[in-house]
Amino acid sequence: MKYHPLRLLQISALLLLGAGFYWPVLSFLSGSNPLHPEESFLQGEFFLDFLSDPWNLRVIAFSLFQALLSAVLSILVGLPGAWLLTHYNFPGQRWFRLLTYLPFILPSILVVLAMVLFFGNNGWINRGLMALFGTEEPPVLFLYSLSGILIAHVFYNFPIAMKIIGDQWERISEQYLQAARSLGAGNMKRYFRITLPLLLPSIGSAFVLIFILCMNSFAIILVLGGGIRYTTIEVLIYQLARIELDFSGAASLAFLQGGLSLLGMAILLKGRNRRVEQKSVIKNWLPEKLRNHSLKAWFAVCWIILILIFTLGPLSAIVLDSFRKFENGEWIYTLYWYEKLFSWRENNHFLSSLWNSLRIGLGSAVISSFCGLGLVSLIAYKKGWQRRFWEVLTLFPLALSTVVFGVAWFHFYQGNLAGTVPLIYVVMAMHALLTCPYWIRVVLPTLESIPQQWHIESKMLGKKPLEYALRILWPWLRKTFLIAFFFSFSLSLGELNSTMMIADDSVRTLPLEIYGAISGYRFSYASAVAVILLFLSVSTFLAVERSLGHFEIFK
Amino acid sequence: MQIKILSSFILLFFFTGIVVNSAAAKELTIYTYDSFNSEWGPGPVVFKRFEEQCACKLKVVSPGDSGIVLNRVILEKANPQADIMLGLNNSELEKSFSYDLWEPYRSPLLAKVSADLRVDKKYRVTPFDYGFIAFVYDSQKMEKPPKNLQDLLDPKYKRKIVIENPKTSSPGLSMLHWTIAVYGEQGYLDYWKKLQPNLLSVTDGWSAAYGMFTKGEVPIVLSYVTSPAYHLEYEKTERYQAAVFQEGHYRQIEFAGILKGTKRIKLAREFIDFMLSEKFQNAIPLTNWMFPVVQHQALPDSYRIAPQPKSAPELNAARVNQQNSKWLKAWSRAMSE
Numbered sequence: 001m002k003y004h005p006l007r008l009l010q011i012s013a014l015l016l017l018g019a020g021f022y023w024p025v026l027s028f029l030s031g032s033n034p035l036h037p038e039e040s041f042l043q044g045e046f047f048l049d050f051l052s053d054p055w056n057l058r059v060i061a062f063s064l065f066q067a068l069l070s071a072v073l074s075i076l077v078g079l080p081g082a083w084l085l086t087h088y089n090f091p092g093q094r095w096f097r098l099l100t101y102l103p104f105i106l107p108s109i110l111v112v113l114a115m116v117l118f119f120g121n122n123g124w125i126n127r128g129l130m131a132l133f134g135t136e137e138p139p140v141l142f143l144y145s146l147s148g149i150l151i152a153h154v155f156y157n158f159p160i161a162m163k164i165i166g167d168q169w170e171r172i173s174e175q176y177l178q179a180a181r182s183l184g185a186g187n188m189k190r191y192f193r194i195t196l197p198l199l200l201p202s203i204g205s206a207f208v209l210i211f212i213l214c215m216n217s218f219a220i221i222l223v224l225g226g227g228i229r230y231t232t233i234e235v236l237i238y239q240l241a242r243i244e245l246d247f248s249g250a251a252s253l254a255f256l257q258g259g260l261s262l263l264g265m266a267i268l269l270k271g272r273n274r275r276v277e278q279k280s281v282i283k284n285w286l287p288e289k290l291r292n293h294s295l296k297a298w299f300a301v302c303w304i305i306l307i308l309i310f311t312l313g314p315l316s317a318i319v320l321d322s323f324r325k326f327e328n329g330e331w332i333y334t335l336y337w338y339e340k341l342f343s344w345r346e347n348n349h350f351l352s353s354l355w356n357s358l359r360i361g362l363g364s365a366v367i368s369s370f371c372g373l374g375l376v377s378l379i380a381y382k383k384g385w386q387r388r389f390w391e392v393l394t395l396f397p398l399a400l401s402t403v404v405f406g407v408a409w410f411h412f413y414q415g416n417l418a419g420t421v422p423l424i425y426v427v428m429a430m431h432a433l434l435t436c437p438y439w440i441r442v443v444l445p446t447l448e449s450i451p452q453q454w455h456i457e458s459k460m461l462g463k464k465p466l467e468y469a470l471r472i473l474w475p476w477l478r479k480t481f482l483i484a485f486f487f488s489f490s491l492s493l494g495e496l497n498s499t500m501m502i503a504d505d506s507v508r509t510l511p512l513e514i515y516g517a518i519s520g521y522r523f524s525y526a527s528a529v530a531v532i533l534l535f536l537s538v539s540t541f542l543a544v545e546r547s548l549g550h551f552e553i554f555k
Numbered sequence: 556m557q558i559k560i561l562s563s564f565i566l567l568f569f570f571t572g573i574v575v576n577s578a579a580a581k582e583l584t585i586y587t588y589d590s591f592n593s594e595w596g597p598g599p600v601v602f603k604r605f606e607e608q609c610a611c612k613l614k615v616v617s618p619g620d621s622g623i624v625l626n627r628v629i630l631e632k633a634n635p636q637a638d639i640m641l642g643l644n645n646s647e648l649e650k651s652f653s654y655d656l657w658e659p660y661r662s663p664l665l666a667k668v669s670a671d672l673r674v675d676k677k678y679r680v681t682p683f684d685y686g687f688i689a690f691v692y693d694s695q696k697m698e699k700p701p702k703n704l705q706d707l708l709d710p711k712y713k714r715k716i717v718i719e720n721p722k723t724s725s726p727g728l729s730m731l732h733w734t735i736a737v738y739g740e741q742g743y744l745d746y747w748k749k750l751q752p753n754l755l756s757v758t759d760g761w762s763a764a765y766g767m768f769t770k771g772e773v774p775i776v777l778s779y780v781t782s783p784a785y786h787l788e789y790e791k792t793e794r795y796q797a798a799v800f801q802e803g804h805y806r807q808i809e810f811a812g813i814l815k816g817t818k819r820i821k822l823a824r825e826f827i828d829f830m831l832s833e834k835f836q837n838a839i840p841l842t843n844w845m846f847p848v849v850q851h852q853a854l855p856d857s858y859r860i861a862p863q864p865k866s867a868p869e870l871n872a873a874r875v876n877q878q879n880s881k882w883l884k885a886w887s888r889a890m891s892e
Contacts, residue, residue: 055888113766121714121755122771144714144756219759223767227720227757228890238759239722242622244880245629245650326769329695329792347599411630418636500619505592516593518762521785521844523769 005466006377013374016367020433021397024412025405029251046252056236063232064260066146066221067214070153074210075203077154078161080303082199085162086169088300090286096304098541100159100311105490105537106318107511108219109518110530114314115152115224117321119143124317148224153214155310161206164445167480168202169195171449202445209441212261212399233257237401247407254404261399262392315534322527337528350513350529357493357510358536360424364431365489371432372439372484379440380447398437405434410502427499427507434495435488442484443477450476482545490537510536581611583822586624587641592617597835597842604834609825621647621725628814629654635816638823641830643680643810646728649876651812652679658813660824664831667849672808674872680812683830684845687804687864688729689780689797690716696774700798704737707750707775714755717764718777722883724760725807730777731886732875733805736868740878744889751890780804781844781861788841788857796860803866809845 592598657679719727768776833851
């Protein structure tokens with residue numbers, strides 16, 4: 001075979017995935033661990049025992065049920081967004097898009113508290129409504145029940161659906177629709193017969209990702225679900241690993257949970273053979289359409305307002321919280337916490353954490369991008385079992401509980417890497433492994449919307465692969481790469497669980513700082529750190545976007 | 556050109572991570588839980604004091620809550636990386652004994668610690684602070700606080716209480732043990748079932764529960780008797796109070812111990828002695844919000860609203876270790892009926 005730069009990338013990506021994920025996890029689970037020296041973790045007896053208890057079966061059923069429901073709802077909320085962003089331009093569009101990604105960056109404790117601050121019984125919405133109607137009882141009561149879980153999951157995940165589906169939508173040729181219209185197909189018919197089927201691959205892609213994320217959700221399920229009635233497998237894993245210190249049980253359950261997610265994926269992920277053509281849709285200017293009393297435009301505006309309330313509300317609750325301080329029994333508004341953040345003092349952990357977070361975030365996003373590029377090239381345009389194999393292989397790191405991943409990795413690190421590789425690179429690699437599946441999910445649908453024919457044609461014209469990549473792939477995928485990079489970066493900024501186990505003080509990151517402040521009663525300080533975290537990821541997004549602009553010269 | 560500058564920046568960026576490790580002659584490694592060593596915790600103060608005293612370097616590693624730290628110590632048993640583990644609580648004690656992790660040491664200063672805190676008769680671990688879980692309430696929203704566990708069942712508290720989940724958090728687990736100590740194995744589930752309608756949420760950890768409380772979402776939260784002292788010390792308010800219960804309060808004791816296989820046994824023993832000295836003990840009340848095991852000086856003024864319960868119902872540690880998973884199982888099943 002001829003030398004191919006892509007081949008090199010594929011091999012190194014597989015090496016990273018194999019050595020960084022499968023080897024440590026599988027060797028740990030198969031018994032090379034000091035917690036359980038005499039036998040392997042995965043014991044048939046444990047599974048039989050666990051599965052024969054109807055209560056446990058109910059937990060499994062609920063885990064699947066809530067993940068399924070959350071994924072469906074996230075897609076239902078994300079679809080109009082995808083439609084809106086592909087068909088309309090409106091003032092502040094870029095910022096709106098960016099805003100919806102922000103919840104992703106925050107550690108779950110803050111998301112939970114933000115939801116409580118905004119939607120809680122004593123939250124902004126309820127206090128506002130109570131003052132308006134002069135009632136004593138809070139009227140909005142969806143938290144602390146199944147609907148609390150679902151709303152928080154949608155708030156978190158609909159941007160993924162919006163992004164992945166929207167990207168595909170932009171590539172749907174208007175010609176199909178025009179042809180259908182000329183044949184007399186109505187709006188609804190066109191949507192269900194043409195648009196929706198063409199969007200299906202991206203809907204599947206988004207669905208799988210959101211489903212796995214919700215399977216592993218933890219704080220949201222407990223706090224916003226009310227805590228007792230709703231238990232998921234992840235909660236049981238946590239209980240075994242942290243409270244009962246029964247690691248073999250935790251690892252076996254994590255395996256079961258991962259397996260269930262994989263099963264779901266194997267069923268859902270389908271090869272895609274739909275051809276879409278590049279045809280840029282002419283976007284309408286939303287304010288103008290509004291003046292023309294377009295019903296669709298008004299629907300779009302309602303959607304935007306709804307999303308703004310749901311996203312901006314909890315986020316601004318955090319921002320506001322960072323400006324207040326409780327003193328003499330009263331809340332006062334002050335810059336105190338920010339002064340504290342940036343003041344020079346002996347134990348200012350904040351500045352070093354900021355530096356670490358930035359380094360680890362960028363480093364892992366770069367690794368994740370290269371790794372993702374290698375892996376995505378293995379999946380793209382493949383069909384059938386081969387495709388499923390690669391997809392499942394690359395998604396599994398996301399499906400395994402991070403609690404277990406962290407411990408397995410720690411054992412691996414102690415045995416093989418400690419003392420030779422600086423810890424910070426190890427953390428970068430770990431984050432990259434966890435964020436790479438997102439990268440792949442985001443890029444894959446867009447990549448596959450490039451007709452394979454182009455590649456063949458360019459080959460026939462004697463173009464080198466690199467030239468093809470730079471002239472055709474790069475311009476087409478640039479925007480998607482940016483978003484994928486930003487997702488990886490943001491996820492790394494918020495990541496906590498898996499690295500906790502190997503971390504020492506040289507790799508303290510901002511989420512750790514947030515947890516530290518909260519356990520020291522400084523809730524508002526934690527909010528201030530969160531605001532910086534948000535600011536950091538917004539400015540990184542803008543910086544990356546700008547610097548990508550410079551690479552236009554390749555066009 | 557721009558690319559060159561950019562790439563040299565990136566290189567600089569990543570390689571600042573490599574710092575030549577100057578091999579310290581005397582270095583003691585301590586594992587502790589994250590909040591102990593956070594900026595607001597006792598770590599920065601007490602570790603610095605010890606370094607001044609011993610003329611050595613401390614390497615402090617704080618990978619998460621005490622469950623994670625213990626997991627890590629167990630994983631490293633064959634090849635120990637730490638000399639000391641600081642911050643094990645009473646419900647984890649027996650587990651650690653079963654892995655035979657400790658190098659016993661009887662500090663001469665232990666004589667100053669009251670007898671009921673010296674739980675381990677083999678001196679494998681040494682207590683350094685203790686506290687009691689308690690229901691903390693907002694006195695602006697509630698005039699008459701509950702006086703005992705039974706009062707919490709009153710329908711007037713419907714959806715007004717937030718606690719932590721025994722399956723995922725240590726105060727939550729202590730609450731479960733508290734009710735077992737008070738109502739016995741026959742009665743505790745009954746109590747919990749009656750309590751359930753009054754619980755707005757059962758959170759994953761203390762942080763979410765206490766956050767919900769201070770943000771005004773609920774007037775009662777499961778926390779510690781010392782929580783009000785924080786608000787008095789730093790926020791100058793007595794609005795938040797701990798409800799004193801007639802049954803007494805369940806006690807959490809925190810321990811530290813020297814790990815087997817340490818190569819710096821002398822230094823490690825010096826640290827355990829230091830831990831019981833005033834330089835360490837005096838820092839505990841206002842940073843870890845627990846009671847010191849040796850009172851070298853009067854408690855800070857803000858501790859006047861942190862009541863010391865007269866009695867502490869207890870469970871035998873061996874029994875806890877044996878029965879814990881059974882209790883948790885029974886609890887989660889009873890609560891989801």
